[in-house]
Amino acid sequence: MTTRWHVDEALLVGWVEGRIGPVFAASVEQHVVGCALCRDRVGRAAVSDPGSDLPDFERTWSAIRDAVEVPRPSRTERLLAAGGLSAPDAMLAAGAPALRGAWLSVVALVVLFAAAASLADARAAGVTLFLIVAPLIPVAGVAVAYSVEVDPALEQEAATPYPKLRLVLLRTAAVLVVSLPLVAAAGLFLPTGVSPRWLLPAAGFTAVLLAASTWIDPARPAIAVALGWVITVAVTADRGSPVELLTGSGVIVYLVLLVGGLVALVLRIRHVGVRRRLS
Amino acid sequence: MIRPTVELIGVGKRFGGTAALDGVDLALTPGITGLLGPNGAGKTTLLRILATVLAADEGVVRLLDHDLATPQDRTAVRRRLGYLPQELGFPRGFSAFRFVDYMAVLKEWGSAPARHAEVRRVLEQVDLATLATKRISTLSGGQRRRVALAQALLGAPDLLVLDEPTTGLDPEQRVALRRVLAETARAATLVLATHQTEDVAALCDRVIVLSGGHVQFDGRVAQLVAAATGRVWLADAPDPAAQASWRTGSGRYRNVGKAAPSAAEVVDPTLEDAYLLLRGATTSDSIEVPA
Numbered sequence: 086m087t088t089r090w091h092v093d094e095a096l097l098v099g100w101v102e103g104r105i106g107p108v109f110a111a112s113v114e115q116h117v118v119g120c121a122l123c124r125d126r127v128g129r130a131a132v133s134d135p136g137s138d139l140p141d142f143e144r145t146w147s148a149i150r151d152a153v154e155v156p157r158p159s160r161t162e163r164l165l166a167a168g169g170l171s172a173p174d175a176m177l178a179a180g181a182p183a184l185r186g187a188w189l190s191v192v193a194l195v196v197l198f199a200a201a202a203s204l205a206d207a208r209a210a211g212v213t214l215f216l217i218v219a220p221l222i223p224v225a226g227v228a229v230a231y232s233v234e235v236d237p238a239l240e241q242e243a244a245t246p247y248p249k250l251r252l253v254l255l256r257t258a259a260v261l262v263v264s265l266p267l268v269a270a271a272g273l274f275l276p277t278g279v280s281p282r283w284l285l286p287a288a289g290f291t292a293v294l295l296a297a298s299t300w301i302d303p304a305r306p307a308i309a310v311a312l313g314w315v316i317t318v319a320v321t322a323d324r325g326s327p328v329e330l331l332t333g334s335g336v337i338v339y340l341v342l343l344v345g346g347l348v349a350l351v352l353r354i355r356h357v358g359v360r361r362r363l364s
Numbered sequence: 365m366i367r368p369t370v371e372l373i374g375v376g377k378r379f380g381g382t383a384a385l386d387g388v389d390l391a392l393t394p395g396i397t398g399l400l401g402p403n404g405a406g407k408t409t410l411l412r413i414l415a416t417v418l419a420a421d422e423g424v425v426r427l428l429d430h431d432l433a434t435p436q437d438r439t440a441v442r443r444r445l446g447y448l449p450q451e452l453g454f455p456r457g458f459s460a461f462r463f464v465d466y467m468a469v470l471k472e473w474g475s476a477p478a479r480h481a482e483v484r485r486v487l488e489q490v491d492l493a494t495l496a497t498k499r500i501s502t503l504s505g506g507q508r509r510r511v512a513l514a515q516a517l518l519g520a521p522d523l524l525v526l527d528e529p530t531t532g533l534d535p536e537q538r539v540a541l542r543r544v545l546a547e548t549a550r551a552a553t554l555v556l557a558t559h560q561t562e563d564v565a566a567l568c569d570r571v572i573v574l575s576g577g578h579v580q581f582d583g584r585v586a587q588l589v590a591a592a593t594g595r596v597w598l599a600d601a602p603d604p605a606a607q608a609s610w611r612t613g614s615g616r617y618r619n620v621g622k623a624a625p626s627a628a629e630v631v632d633p634t635l636e637d638a639y640l641l642l643r644g645a646t647t648s649d650s651i652e653v654p655a
Contacts, residue, residue, distance in 0.1 A: 151480055154461045154496045172476070173469040180455055180466055237453025238463075241515060243417040244447035244525075245470035246439045252470075357435040 092116055092123050101130045165259055177252060178259040193267055213322045216330065219268050220287035221311050223261055227294040228307030230256035235304075250357055253298050257291070282331040286314070289339035292346025299353040366393045368426075369523060369553040370414065375423035376577075377409050384409040386577040388423070396549045398564030398585070399557040400639055401574035407557040408450050408527055410574065414555060415447040415525045428523055441523070443472065446516035450527035450557075452508055454500045460487065460511045461496040467515035486514040489544050491537070505532035513541070517548065524548060526556040530563050542567050565589075565635040573642055581642055585635060592633035592641050597624040607644040 092100075092113050099105040100113045117123050158166065162179040166172055201211075229235045231253045236242070243249070272281065290310050297306045321327045329335070370392035377385040385406045399407050412418035413425060416438050428444055430437040454463055464483045473479035487493050490510040495503065500511055509532050516524060529545070530538045545554060545567060558564060564571055564585060571588055573581040581588060598616045602609035606619035620637045624630045 147477065147481065150484065154459075154484075155465070155480060156459060156462050173474055176466060176469055236455075238455055238467075240417060240449040240451065240453065241447065241467060241512065242470055244415045244442060244445060245467065246442040246472055247470040248439070 091120065092126075094126075097123065097126055098130050101127060161259070161263065165262075168262070170255075174255055177247070178255040180256075197271070213318060213327050215271065216283060216327045217315055217318045219272065219283045220290060221314060222264055222268055223257075223287045223291040224294060224307050224310055224314075226260035226264065227253070227257050227291060227298060228304045230260065230303070231298060232302050232304035248357065250299055250354060253295065253303070257295065285331065285336060285339040285343075289342030289346065290314070292343050292350060294346075296346045296349035296353060299350070299357055367429075368393055369428055370555070371424070371426040372413075373424040373426075375410075375413065375420045375425060377406075377413065377418070377421050383577050385413075385420070388577070388579055390572065390579070390582065392553055392555065392570075394549070394551065394553045395569045396545065396554045396556065396567050397570045397572060398568035399555060399572050399574065400559075400561065400564060401557075401580075402643065405574040406577040407574055409577075411447075411525050411527045411555065411557055412449075414523070415445065415449070416441055417447070417449075444522040446518065446521035446524045448509075448512050448516040448526040448529055452512050454508070454511070456501070457499065459497050459499055460492055460503070460507075460514075463500060463511060464515050464518070468518050471518050473518070482518060483514075486517045489517055490514045491540055506534065506537055509533065510537070510541075517544075520548070520552070522552050524552055524554040526554070528558055529556055530558060530560055538563070561634070561636040561639050571635070573639065575643070588638045588642065589633055589635055592620070592638035594624055594630055595622065595641055596620050596633045596637045597628035597630045599628060603628075608640050 096105065096109060096113060100110055105113070117127055158172075158175070159179050162175045165175040165178050170178060231239070231249065242252070269281070272283065294303050294307055294310065297303060318327050318330065321330050368391040370390065372388050372390040375385055375388040375390075376383065388406075388410065399410065401407050409418065413420050414427065416427070416432065419432075425432050427441045430441050432438050432441065455466070458466065461483060464487060465479065468479045468483055473482060484493065484496075487496050490513050492507065492510050492514060495507060500508060503511065509529070513526070513529055516526065524545075526545075530541060533541060542563070545556070548554060556563075556567075568585055570583065571581065571585045572579060573588075597603070597619050598612075599619055600616060602617050603619040603621065603625070605625065606621035608621075609617050609619045612618050618631075618637075619628075620633075620640050
């Protein structure tokens with residue numbers, strides 16, 4: 086059936102607001118049932134009427150779908166948000182593959198092993214193992230922050246406008262926040278002179294890798310740094326005590342790496358930018 | 365004249381000693397362009413360059429009026445870009461909704477209500493609204509590809525780069541996808557690489573055939589098909605003179621070659637016939653494409 090006439094605007098608004106008499110109301114109601122155009126106008130009038138007690142179905146439906154579809158933030162995400170990150174940044178940082186279980190298990194196992202060896206008779210072996218592992222944990226943190234080897238969605242992520250360096254820094258920070266306390270706690274079992282000095286090579290390596298990540302995938306340089314460090318510690322341990330690496334000229338090398346890496350990183354931040362624009 | 369939204373001048377890319385792309389010149393305008401070519405022709409390399417995830421070694425790449433010379437240029441392009449890569453990867457444990465939402469954050473959608481509405485819009489566009497809460501690892505290959513396509517459609521991009529978008533989709537899904545892509549291409553430049561010539565025939569205004577890192581053909585689909593007119597014929601047996609022959613459902617053989625024999629039953633060519641002819645053509649006997 087084709088409707089040739091439509092409800093007068095004033096009458097329609099009056100009906101929505103409940104201001105017209107029963108005879109007119111019945112007439113409008115009968116027409117609206119058969120006229121899609123006027124039903125649509127009723128919807129608009131109801132939404133634009135702040136006093137209307139008709140529910141906003143659009144908003145209600147969205148809220149219901151949010152409750153069903155939007156996953157609850159993970160523990161890591163909540164922790165990062167509590168630490169001051171915005172909800173979107175916390176979501177991206179927590180999306181780091183490194184924060185999805187396996188990483189923390191490996192860190193915990195290695196650190197526990199080193200600490201256990203230190204407590205047992207093999208104190209020297211424990212110190213060597215701890216020295217090998219502890220500075221490399223932040224190195225691995227950078228490597229897994231943004232690498233095609235560990236992030237299966239990187240190809241899609243790389244084509245988005247979100248600043249890559251910001252993502253690397255966020256994820257590295259998140260990985261360090263959740264793993265360094267474990268390492269630091271294990272370091273308490275070691276002789277004085279090891280802890281907290283291991284933080285020096287850790288900081289130097291991390292700064293250099295973060296700067297390198299602004300040009301290339303950080304996984305390869307991280308592997309090179311790790312291999313170099315393992316060989317250096319092993320050779321030094323074979324000749325005497327690996328703790329020597331944390332004194333004298335070693336300290337100068339780490340400081341040079343740290344300062345050089347930070348300067349390069351700041352220059353690159355200025356060049357490539359880390360500010361994101363969220364609508 | 366419409367200003368090109370994608371412009372490549374003398375673009376080259378090498379991997380070790382192999383040239384994946386060599387001296388590629390292209391100028392694309394809004395609409396759908398299909399990219400055909402055998403494996404290793406350079407399709408994916410070209411699309412990765414268009415998606416700004418891979419830098420060309422030589423030549424000029426200009427996308428949406430930006431030269432990609434600076435990080436700011438690349439970011440400006442990425443704000444208007446959607447990309448579906450060939451190899452799909454998803455973070456472990458993510459649902460379809462969470463992944464597209466995660467990608468929306470990377471695409472600078474900050475406000476949660478607007479972002480969630482956009483995520484729902486694109487999931488509905490690819491017909492995945494009812495599977496939004498499913499873990500991606502439990503979805504089929506075609507459904508995963510549609511999840512990845514949904515993230516590419518976020519924000520209605522001006523440039524959409526799709527590497528094999530119909531792989532793994534059943535015929536109904538492919539038709540539905542074609543509808544979505546045709547709708548999107550009304551206001552955008554869409555480049556898609558595929559091995560499915562029927563998708564190109566159904567969707568694209570223009571087709572580019574890559575071979576060995578070079579552009580072998582660049583023109584309208586109808587031009588390429590027209591070039592095969594009179595070169596496709598049916599016979600009761602494979603014709604030794606044909607460049608390619610195969611048995612059809614009717615039991616007869618479809619032959620494509622340089623010219624049909626005089627008494628042969630000539631049939632209308634398809635884009636696949638024309639593509640096969642082009643692929644078989646050497647430099648000396650390349651097929652002549654009418655203007």
